[in-house]
Amino acid sequence: MEFMTLLVLTLLGLSLVEPGFGQGGDGDRSEWLTAKEELLKKLEDKLKHVERWQSDVEALEARLNATVDELRGQKAEVGKLNKGNEGLRMRLNAAEKEIDRLKRDSGAPRVAFSASLSNFGEINRGPSTDKTLIFKRIFSNIGNGYDKSTGVFTAPVDGLYYFSFSTYGYNTHVMGAMLIKNGILQISTYDFPSVDSSDSSSNSVVLQLAAGDKLHMELWDNGAVSDNLNGHTTLSGFLVFPLSKLEK
Structure with missing residues (x-):
């Protein structure tokens, strides 16, 4: 935005500057106006490029923010999965111990x-x-x-x-x-x-x-x-x- 402001001020400055004209009169003035129009056109084109770049930067920033939010959500989901896996491991260990106990009991004599x-x-x-x-x-x-x-x-x-x-x-x-x-x-x-x-x-x-x-x-x-x-x-x-x- 600061760059765009400078461009606008530059255009205004150029529009206000008028060189002294010699004896050429209308011919010199015509050449000067032509050059000025060409310069203004170039500056306007650059201004359009800058505006497109600014729009692209804002879109990129929005995508980056969305990606950050998505990564945070994925991190939270991974944390939930880790807790769930820990619970599954505890239940699995308990089941293995119970299976071992049943194996011992099944092999023990009945008295x-x-x-x-x-x-x-x-x-x-x-x-x-x-x-x-x-x-x-x-x-x-x-x-x-x-x-x-x-x-x-x-x-x-x-x-x-x-x-x-x-x-x-x-x-x-x-x-x-x-x-x-x-x-x-x-x-x-x-x-x-x-x-x-x-x-x-x-x-x-x-x-x-x-x-x-x-x-x-x-x-x-x-x-x-x-x-x-x-x-x-x-x-x-x-x-x-x-x-x-x-x-x-």
Whole structure:
């Protein structure tokens, strides 16, 4: 715009300048006017070129601004895509971990057993020097972890196991029993002799076992329990889930 202003001022200046004329008179004046018209025409042509250039520059500036806006929009969209990809990666990692867990679980043995003390009629156990209770009536023994000949359960794999048991007895002796793991008492039931004719109780626990750990039930000293086909004195257990080395 400054260049155009200078051109206009130049044209005005030229139109105002009139040289002194000699004796040539009208001839010199005519030549001067002709030259002046040619100069004005050239300046007008240049002015038109400048105006076109100015228009082209403004159009280019508008396109550049539009490109900048578009790039900003694309940058914002890329940011959204990156966040979305991060979410997908997190879900993918979680899915891979779940697949690995399912693979481990699918390859782990299924372990569950349930048994009662009496497999015929009514029986009483205790008081006795051999205090181990052997549950003879087998309801289930998936994985063969429980040995009905010894009353001992042996963990086949490392894992978390759930155990529950119930005891029933008469008031003549201490009623109850202890759950023993590798020779160490874990939980128990207990009831003193009382005026009641009979007593019953139950207990349960979740234990972390290593493969080869052994559990069984024992009577208390001077203790006794009873059972019949109604299944009052029982022992049950199952593998909740196996444990890998990293989870221990």
